Amino acid sequence: MMSQPTVPQLFWVEVAPFVVLCIWALAIILADLFLPAERRRVALPLGFLGVVLIAYLSIQAFEIPGNPFGGMLTLDTFAFFCIVVILVGGGLTILISPRYVQREHIPHGEYTALLLFAMLGMILLAVSNELITLLLSLEILSLSLYILTGIERHNPRSSEAALKYFLLGAFSTAFLIMGIAFLYGATGSTFLVTIAERLPAAGQQSALWVFVGFGLILAGFCFKLALAPLHMWAPDVYEGAPTPITAFIATGSKVAGFAALWHVVMSLADWQAMTQNTFYVLWIIAVFSMVIGNFAAIVQKNIKRLLAYSSIAHSGYILITILVIASVPAVRTNATQALLYYLMAYMLMNLLAFGVAIACGRKGDSNIEHYAGLARTSPLLAAAMALAMLSLTGVPPTVGFVGKFYIFSAAIQAGYLELAIIGLLASVVSAVYYLRVIVVMYMHEPSREAAETAREPVGAANSLALLVSSVMIILLGIFPFWFLGLK
Amino acid sequence: MxxxxxxxxxxxxxxxxxxxxxxxxxxxxxxxxxxxxxxxxxxxxxxxxxxxxxxxxxxxxxxxxxxxxxxxxxxxxxxxxxxxxxxxxxxxxxxxxxxxxxxxxxxxxxxxxxxxxxxxxxxxxPPDTIPLIAKTLLTKYLLPFELVSVLLVIAIIGAAMIARHDEPAEHSDSS
The missing domain is CATH 1.20.120.1200 (NADH-ubiquinone/plastoquinone oxidoreductase chain 6, subunit NuoJ)
Incomplete structure (x- = not known):
């Protein structure tokens, strides 16, 4: 006879962040139906309140490490840091949104609800420890982002970006599913912990399937993270999507994607057959991303495209830490710290840059020439943008410098000296285009049209977001242990 | 064979x-x-x-x-x-x-x-796979089962957004 089914034991504290976030998003989209039209803009503040609430619940959930849903989710320190980064990123994204959403006539309720759903996918990715959950979380995240990308219905660029993103994303998901199927076929389990346990017993033939599976999963992640050979979609999508959503895709989805990749790599890394050579594919991808991203960014004239290529390059830097974690167990702690710190740094810098782009972008205009003389017309915005650019370059008192320092020192400790050198050279190249934005803002004369027309006010929420991210960029750059000592 | x-x-x-x-x-x-x-x-x-x-x-x-x-x-x-x-x-x-x-x-x-x-x-x-699938889905794989429903909700929201009649942009300030 079949054994009596046992429902996994659930503790409310452990699952509260996920359940409440889901209910909150559903409540917002329902409330949007019943509210009169002029009240609907309350959705964004409500969404922000939700993020604060989830932050509180997450801190409670992570008091004690746990494995809710029968080990499908792992509430450990790594996941805690990822969730901190994701919640800060989501909160800042909501803060920089209101003016833009108002200006472009985006429906408030759907926008906020989908943002929250995307965040649900992200925090689930950060904690999921089982391949099917991981896949579904990734799809929840991606599907929300596809819709958000195309939410500017009247803008053909937005629709084009959404369609490209959707088709290519669906294609890459097929790779991911195929890879998961191979891993399951070789080990008979979708739980990463069990896979790690069973791998040593796997025979020679299974080893081949594990390699194929890992390769396919890696291909799927390369797409989602916009890593070099599969990065082509990024510039078009970043350019066409509504700017706050571009910021969210560039930051949040990368944080979550790298967290998930970390889980997969960790489950395979300790297996004997996965030698250092196996992970050389990561080496190649990282180098390609850094080189292609940085060189292609030099010729960009649109700030969103520039940031897209820069994000490809930054993914390359971050992938170095994954390579180190996978291949050199001795440096694993350092590399994981570098990974977490850089994710936080990367998110703050990008959200600051996109926040300024929203504050001074008029309709459909994100050309870099548009920033000429910004230092004259609105010095504070120019200063914030300059700070973001300096931090992205990696100039000392900012998070960008400390993050790169952690990554490259981890690479050198692990014996990847050549990778650290390539990364450093790539950073030098990146200074060309980051500093060009600063030159345009501070050295060029503002166009007559820009000087005459009054800029629309930045808005309280966006100002707050810019202020918070600027302060954090400098403070965490001077005192990195404030972040790393959180737990 | x-x-x-x-x-x-x-x-x-x-x-x-x-x-x-x-x-x-x-x-x-x-x-x-x-x-x-x-x-x-x-x-x-x-x-x-x-x-x-x-x-x-x-x-x-x-x-x-x-x-x-x-x-x-x-x-x-x-x-x-x-x-x-x-x-x-x-x-x-x-x-x-x-x-x-x-x-x-x-x-x-x-x-x-x-x-x-x-x-x-x-x-x-085992001759009847349906009870087996049902039991696994609602015990061991409970979370993915629930996540699929979230995924479907998002898909419906997306479909509704694509399908709905667009209001003219001039009026959307008040709508």
């Missing part, structure tokens, strides 16, 4: 039909070949004693989804010159070459997979 031959036949037909989905220049034919692929997959599931999955494969994919597909294709009413597929005729040699390489690879993979499957899958499985 006849079962093994059946496996091979179904694999080959499924792959051939899948190839025709991509290669045929008429979208209705493509859809029809997709149905054939789905049916072959259902047959393979049946040979693996997964009656439930096989039934779902036929009902949901070959039935519901494909009918929707055909509806959309016929409603769009594409004429010959509007079909956006590239003309493969000038590339005939390369296509043949690629197809050959593809078939050799697929054949080799099928061969290896099938040889392994003989050891992995026991010929006798």
């Amino acid at each position: 006849p079962v093994s031959i059946l496996y091979y036949a179904l694999f080959v037909i499924a792959l051939g039909a899948a190839l025709m989905v991509v290669l045929s220049r008429n979208t209705v034919y493509s859809a029809a070949f997709l149905i054939l692929t789905m049916l072959c997959l259902a047959g393979i599931f049946l040979l693996m004693h997964q009656e439930f999955v096989a039934a779902i494969q036929v009902i949901v994919y070959a039935g519901a989804i494909m009918v929707l597909f055909l509806f959309v294709i016929m409603l769009l009413n594409l004429r010959e010159r509007e079909i956006l597929l590239p003309d493969f005729r000038s590339l005939r040699i390369w296509v043949v070459l690629l197809v050959l390489v593809f078939f050799v690879q697929v054949g080799a993979t099928c061969f290896i997979v099938l040889r392994q499957m003989r050891d992995v899958y026991p010929p006798e499985l």
